[in-house]
Amino acid sequence: MLTRVADRFSRGIQRYLPDAFVIAVLMTIIVIAVAIFFNSSEPVQVVAAWGDGFWTYLAFTMQMVLLLLTGMVLASVPFIKKGLSAIAQFANTPTKAYLVTFLVAAAAYYINWGLAVVVGAIIAREIGKRNKRAHFPLLIAAAYAPTVLYTAGFSSSIGLTIATEGHFLEETMGVIPTSATIFHPSTIIIFLVLAISIPLFIILMAPKRDISSYEPPSESNQMTFDVPKKESLTPAQKLAYTPVLGMLIGAIGVVYTVGVFLSGRDLDLNLINLFFLSMGLFFHRSLGQFAQAFKQSVGSISPIVLQFPFYAGIIAVLGGSGLGDAIINGMTSVATAETFNVFTYWAAGFINILAPSGGGQWALQGPLQIPAAIELGVDPAMTAMAVGWGDAWTNLIQPFWALPILSVVGLHIRHIMGYCILLSVWVGIITSVLIYFLY
Template identity: 65%
Template sequence: MLNRIADRFSKMVEKYLPDAFVIAVLLTLFVFIVAFFMKPAEPISTFKSFGDGFWMYLTFTMQMVLLLMTGMTLAAVPFIQRFLTAVASLAKTANQAYILTFLVSSAAYYINWGLAVVVGAIIAREVGKRNKKAHFPLLVAAAYAPTVTYTAGLSSSIGLSVATKGHFLEEAIGIIPTSETIFHPGTIIILIALVITMPIFIIFMAPKKDIIPFTPKVNEKAKSDIEDAAQSKYPAIRLEKSPILGVLTGLIGFIYIISEFINGRDLDLNIINITFLSLGLIFHQSLFQYAQAFKEAATSISPIILQFPFYAGIIAVLGSSGLAESIINWMASIANKDTFDVFTYWAAGIVNLLAPSGGGQWALQGPLQVAAGAKLGVDHAVTAMAVGWGDGWTNLIQPFWALPILSVVGLHIRHIMGYCILLSIWVGILTTVLLFFVY
C-alpha cells in the first residue's frame, strides 16, 4: 500500500512543486505579509530588517560554502571515487540498491555533510548505472534522506557552534563540549534508530511499475584538459602538476590542527574545514587537479550562494516581526521540563521551513529557546540538540540543501520531493517518541 501512496504522491508533487529558488522567493513574500500584519504601523522596518539581514550571515555563509566545497573536492579524489564505484557494484537487486545508497550516504553525512553531498550523488549514480531495476529518483532520495542525521555527525552546525570558543551564546550557556551533544548516548540512539528504519521505509515506497532508470547526462564533458596538461613539458605546468606543493600545504594544515587539539580545542566548523582542505590537498595528485575539482564543485554550490542571502533576510524578518518568537513562545508555554525538548523539536522543524540553516536557525531560535528551557531547568545541551534534530527533520521537505546533489545527478527537486515528504512523516514520529526517553 505504501508504494502505491508514494507513487501517486510523487506524481502529484512533480506536477505542482516549483523550483527551489521560486520557493525561496515565495517564502520571502510570505514572511513579509505576516510581518506587515504583525506590525502594521512599521512597514518600513520590515524592509530594513530584510535588507540588513541579507548580509548578516556572510561569515557563516562562507564557512558553510567552504564546508561543502572542501567536502565535495575531497570526494573527487580519484581513489575515493574508485572506492565508491567498487562499493556500488555490491548492489545486485533494486532493494539492495536503495539500502546500499542510503547506508553509504549516511556514513558520509556522519563524517561531513559537504562530503556527503557528492558521495551520495556518486553512489546513487554508480548504483543506478549497474541496476536498471532501481527507480533512480528514489535512489537519489535515499542518498539525500540521511540529511536528517547530520545534526548527530561531525559537521553538526549547532553541535560544533556551541563547542566553539566565542560563540554568540557563550555568556548564556558557556562552552558545551561535543560529549554532551553529538556524542551524547541519546543522540547516538536516535541516530541508530533512524539509520535502521529509514531504509526499510524506503523499500516499502519503491514503485513496482513505471521504473525510471538512471540516464547518463547528454554530452557530459570529458576531463581531457587534465591529461593534456600532464603531457606538457613547460616548467610552469610541471610545477602545477607536482604533488609536492599540495602535500606540503596539507601538512601545514595538519600541524596546525594537531597543535590546536593539544591546546584543548574541540571540533568546530573551522577545524573541520581545515581538515578537509588539508586532506584534499594531500590526496589530489597536484594543485592543478585540486583546483579543477574545486572549480567543478563550485557549479553545484551556486544555487546555495544565490539563495542563502534570501533565507538570511527571511531569518532577520522572522526575528524583527516576532513571528519566530510567537511560534517558540507558544510551544514553550504549553511545555514542561519533560516535554520541552519535544516541543523545541517541533518548533525547530517549523522554523527550519522558513530558515533552512542549522547555524542561522540557531542564531534566531537559540536565544529564545535557551531562555525558555532555563526557566524549566532543561539542560542547554538538550535544548541545542532538540533544535538540531528539528532542523534536520524538515530538511527533508525544505529543498534548499538538496540542490547540490540534484545538480550532480541531473534531477529536479520535484522528482524526489514526494518520497522525501513521506519519509519526513516517519522521521517526525520516530524522533518525537525517542526524544521523550533518551535525553
C-alpha cells in the same frame, strides 16, 4: 499500500512543486506580508529588517560554502570514486540498491555533509548504471535522506557552534563540549534508530512498475580532470601539476588540525574546514588538479549561494518583527520540563522550513530556547540538540540543501520530493518519541 501511496504522491508533487528559487522568493514575500500584518504600523521597518538582514550571515555562509566545497572536492579524489564504484557492484537487486545507497551516504553525512553530497551522488549514480531495476529518483532520495542524521555528526553546525569559544550564547550556557551534544549517548541512540528505520521505510516505498532507471547527465555535471602531458608542460605548469606542492601544503594542514585537536581543542567549523581542505590537497596531489575539482564543485552549489541571502533575509524578518518569537514562544509556552525539548524540536522543524540554516536558525531560536530551558531545569545541551534535530528533520521537505546533489546527477527537486515528504512524516514521529524519553 505504501508503494501505491508513494507513487501517487510523487506524481502529484512532480506536477505541482515549483522550482526551489521560486519557493525561496515566495516564502520571502509571504513572511514579509505576515510580519507587516502583525506589525501594521511598521511596514517600513519590516522591509528594512529584510534588507539589513540580507547580508547578515555572509561569514557563516562562507563557512558553510567551504564546508560543502571541501567535502565535495575530497569525494572527487580518484581512489575514493573507485572505492564507491567497487561498493556499487554489491547492489545487484533493487532492495540492495536502496540500502547500500542510504548506508554509504549516511556514513558520509556523519563525517561531513559536504562530503556526503558527492558521495551520495556518486554511489547512487554508480548503482544506477549497474542496476536498471532500481528507481533512480528513489535512489537519489535514499542518498539525500541521511541529511536528517548530520546534526549528530562531525559537521553538526549547532553542535560545533556551541563548542566554539566566543559563541554568542557563551555567557548564557557556556561552551558545551561535543561529548555533551553530538557524542552524548542519547544522541547516538536517536542516530542509530533513524539509521536503521529510514532505509526500511525507503524499501517499502519502492515502486514495482514504471521504473525510471538511470540516464547519464550532461558532461558538465561530471567531474573530469584535464591534466596536461608532462612533455608539453611549461615551467609554470610544472609547478601547478607537480605532486610535491599539493601534498606538502596538505600535509602541513593535516598535521596542524590533528595536532590542535589532540591538544584539547574541540571540533569547530573552522577546524573541520581546514582539515578537509588539507585532505583534498594531499590526495589530489597537484595544485592544478585540486583547483579543477574545486572549480567544478562550485557550479553545484551555485543555487545555495544565490538563495542563502534570501533565507537570511527571512531570518532577519522573523527576528526583527517578533514573528519568530511568537512562533517559538507559542509552541513552547504550553510545554513542561518533560515536553519542552519535544516542542523545541517541532518549533525548529517549522522555522527550518522558512529559514533552512542550522546556524542562522540557532541565532534566532537559541536566545529564546536556552533561557527558557535553564528556567525549567532542562539541560541546555539537550535543548540545542533538539533544535538541531528539528532543523535536520524538515530538511527533507525544504528543497534548499538537496540542490547540490540534484545538480550533480541531473534531476529536479520534483523527482524526489514526494518520497522525502513521506519520509519526513516517519522521521518526525519517531524522533519526537525518542526526544521525549531520552532528552
